[in-house]
Amino acid sequence: xxxxxxxxxxxxxxxxxxxxxxxxxxxxxxxxxxxxxxxxxxxxxxxxxxxxxxxxxxxxxxxxxxxxxxxxxxxxxxxxxxxxxxxxxxxxxxxxxxxxxxxxxxxxxxxxxxxxxxxxxxxxxxxxxxxxxxxxxxxxxxxxxxxxxxxxxxxxxxxxxxxxxxxxxxxxxxxxxxxxxxxxxxxxxxxxxxxxxxxxxxxxxxxxxxxxxxxxxxxxxxxxxxxxxxxxxxxxxxxxxx
Ligand SMILES: NC(=O)c1ccc[n+]([C@@H]2O[C@H](COP(=O)([O-])OP(=O)(O)OC[C@H]3O[C@@H](n4cnc5c(N)ncnc54)[C@H](OP(=O)(O)O)[C@@H]3O)[C@@H](O)[C@H]2O)c1
Numbered sequence: 218x219x220x221x222x223x224x225x226x227x228x229x230x231x232x233x234x235x236x237x238x239x240x241x242x243x244x245x246x247x248x249x250x251x252x253x254x255x256x257x258x259x260x261x262x263x264x265x266x267x268x269x270x271x272x273x274x275x276x277x278x279x280x281x282x283x284x285x286x287x288x289x290x291x292x293x294x295x296x297x298x299x300x301x302x303x304x305x306x307x308x309x310x311x312x313x314x315x316x317x318x319x320x321x322x323x324x325x326x327x328x329x330x331x332x333x334x335x336x337x338x339x340x341x342x343x344x345x346x347x348x349x350x351x352x353x354x355x356x357x358x359x360x361x362x363x364x365x366x367x368x369x370x371x372x373x374x375x376x377x378x379x380x381x382x383x384x385x386x387x388x389x390x391x392x393x394x395x396x397x398x399x400x401x402x403x404x405x406x407x408x409x410x411x412x413x414x415x416x417x418x419x420x421x422x423x424x425x426x427x428x429x430x431x432x433x434x435x436x437x438x439x440x441x442x443x444x445x446x447x448x449x450x451x452x453x454x455x456x457x458x459x
Contacts, residue, residue: 242266247317255445306354341379404444
């Protein structure tokens with residue numbers, strides 16, 4: 218079926234040389250998100266082989282495929298199941314795996330019936346599945362988990378709690394890893410409007426500017442809002458320093 222064609226495995230892709238170099242490519246889960254899209258573009262700009270993962274039931278699958286393939290990335294549509302994800306990763310044996318998945322309250326409200334949509338299901342469940350698959354198929358990979366500021370053992374709220382649990386699993390797994398805890402990821406180029414996020418980012422950045430003017434520059438740099446492109450450049454350094 219054309220809609221679920223996996224460009225990391227089609228004979229046509231192999232014939233055209235569009236196959237990831239085993240052991241050299243980077244696998245991006247959450248590639249369709251604000252950060253994921255920017256990361257795929259940034260990695261391709263650096264001429265790194267990229268496999269962008271798109272869920273097979275995505276209503277925008279054809280659009281994503283066109284976009285990523287036009288950037289020179291390959292697309293995996295492996296199902297979010299242990300065996301399927303393990304097989305997809307085994308075929309690529311990526312040097313790095315990025316976990317950029319997450320849901321939001323508004324996504325939960327919009328979710329289709331039967332769709333996995335809670336923080337437990339997505340932010341924890343899918344990321345944990347990705348980690349398990351990586352440990353089985355590509356244990357030498359560097360696992361990069363995009364967590365969030367405020368995550369810690371005493372964090373409150375479902376979002377922060379599941380992320381702390383996930384961070385603990387990454388640390389306990391023994392895999393080489395980087396955990397990134399950004400503050401707001403926001404910019405005019407985000408497709409969704411997310412007014413609360415924009416407002417929170419503006420207020421926080423205003424306070425940080427004030428703090429920066431008073432000498433707290435390191436705090437400002439650490440906690441300021443990043444656009445997806447800025448964050449992507451920092452994330453890409455993890456996959457390919459320099
Ligand atoms: N936004 C912020 O200010 C902020 C701050 C700190 C940390 N973070 C964290 O950073 C990460 C990336 O943020 P972002 O703003 O780039 O995220 P985003 O734009 O909301 O993208 C989320 C990604 O997760 C995927 N996803 C969501 N629900 C899914 C499901 N049920 N099944 C499969 N895939 C699913 C989406 O795929 P589809 O496109 O197929 O739905 C998309 O690729 C998130 O984990 C977020 O919690 C965000």
